[in-house]
Amino acid sequence: MARPLITARELEKRFGDKRVLRGIDLDLAEGQTLVVTGPNGSGKSTLLSLLAGLLAPTAGELEVRASRAEIGYLAHEPLVYRELTAFENLDLYGRLYRVPERRERIGMLFERFRLWDARHERVGSFSRGMAQRLALCRTLLHEPRLLLLDEPYGGLDAAGTSLLDAELAELATERTLVVATHEPERLAAATPSVKLAL
Amino acid sequence: MTAAEKYVLAAYLVVLGAVLLYVVLYSFKLARLEREVAELTALAERRNAQLREPELRQKEPVI
């Protein structure tokens, strides 16, 4: 069996005096789907930030066998510039991630997430749902091997939700997914192979 | 004592004063630490008391 993509032993994270994560053990192989559940403030986002490499563990071991170019991270915030247009944001990330045929790839993502006609509008003028869809485009832009999705359904309307359902179903087959949500029952599409309740 | 000697003495006293001030501030810190330790031992004892609670209740009905 190939070595797991993610290994964590006694993982702990502390912010000053507040301990947010403790004693997390985890093995996630390539292609599996991990669903992280728990109430708000249980440390789901912190765990995903640790997996993305944005935070360093306070104690314990964590090994993520994927380079930064192979990780897609969907955070609470869209991580895009409000003053720039949707296209300019994705173009910037496309260059930084050195995505081949950048423009075609961006155009295809805008169509798939129905943002094509808003592509030259300032992100500041976007609704919460549109910004979430743009963030999904940003996350999938460089076809990452490992996808870290923090509350992916946040702010999406009915159309957006069904669109994301289809997307997740397809992604779950060929990529490794880590989805953090406080309402796991909505994750009909991605059948979790590993569950972690915080 | 010439003016120069007074100033040199003043300089030495300034340094001595600084060290003493540091020691005084440090004693405040030690006092705080001691209070904290006392607090924590009390907390620990209360927790132990709670842990031993079940055995005590068993004994009472026997009397």
Next chain:
Amino acid sequence: MSTWLRNSRGASLSLAAFGLLVAGVALAVFWVPNDADQGFSQRIFYLHVPVALTSYACFGWAAWKALRLLQTRDQRYDLESYTAVHMGVIFGALTLATGSIWAKISWGRWWVWSERQLVLFLILFLFYSAYFMLRYSTEPGPRRANMSAVYALFGVALIPVSFLAIRLAESFIHPVVFNRHGPQMAGSMFLTFCVCLAGTLALAAALYQNELTGKRLDARLRALREALA
């Protein structure tokens, strides 16, 4: 006896500091002859310069610990670098105090811009005071440790650059160049100076060790409180 000394480094350092300082002061005040041109007031030299050099040593030590932190990411070094900077600032302030007293003796005014060492310490004092502002306004954690470490390293690089700037500044601010007492001291003076320097260094080390223990005690108590909560 040796085990007692080994396991309480703070106490043994304090003992060494006490001995050396008493010897140093005794030598400086009673034994060493007066300086030819400056007379008795030159004795402040045995206090002002050792304190200044100790302050440099503390900033250097802080930079070394900061470098270790950035290499090993071991948070233990953050506490040590922080304590060392704290020591550096205390001795820096003392350098400014004794320096201005020396200025009062030599030039009759509490502050002179022509004394390069003094001006350099003023800049360093401002710089490292901002170090504490940086620490107090960021959340404790690896991020703060990294930033403090980078800042401490910057400080050390700033020392020679600022000293050079001050020398350059002299030619257009006020060209009063003063030849202060150089290192060509007589044997007895140099011996006194070395004892005093060893004393202040030992004092800094003792305070550093004690304060570090105090900070570690704080951290352990917080962990204990959390364990019991």
Next chain:
Amino acid sequence: MTAYASDVAALTRKDLLLELRSRDTLPSLLLFVVSALVVFHFALPASSSRLAAGGLLWVAIVFTALLALGRAFVAERAERVLDGLVLAPCDRSAIWLAKGISVAVFLAVAEAIAVPAFALFFAPVTWAMIGAIALADVGIAAVGTLLAAMAAASRARELLLPLLFLPPVIPLVVGGVGATVAEDPGRYLAFLALYDLLFAILSWASFEYVVTE
């Protein structure tokens, strides 16, 4: 090398685009530097020499730089975009270099207005001054960008940046003023170049630690 250069180019293009789009940093810098010079005119007693005026130009430059640096990471903080950039596979120092270049560009534009205004209000401008201003811009951008990133990660940003920035900028002011007033400015220009080299390398190497854990 070209990968690094293309990252820096992409990030610099983004910074300049942000400024073009929001147009808030540059106009305020221009107005600030000129109004500072006017205020200084009234601050200077009538009989003061050219030396004093030269010095005040540098005070204006330092505080204009503070204004520009205060704005440096505002866009990145707004939507936690800095995390997005830190996640990208590019070398983190590219973020520092790109931001430094954009700060230097904004400063240069502000100085392009300030220096003629200085010549008009106070005293003639020498080539040595212009050289010193250019060298100082590099040093300010290098050190300032790093310190702005530190301040951006802390609570009291607007308060903290001046405290962090002013002590390290003192050598730059000495070099600048020296080049402005001294007869042989060569020594001061060399000192500025030394400062730029030393602190640019130091900032370039340490930026990574300021934005990651």
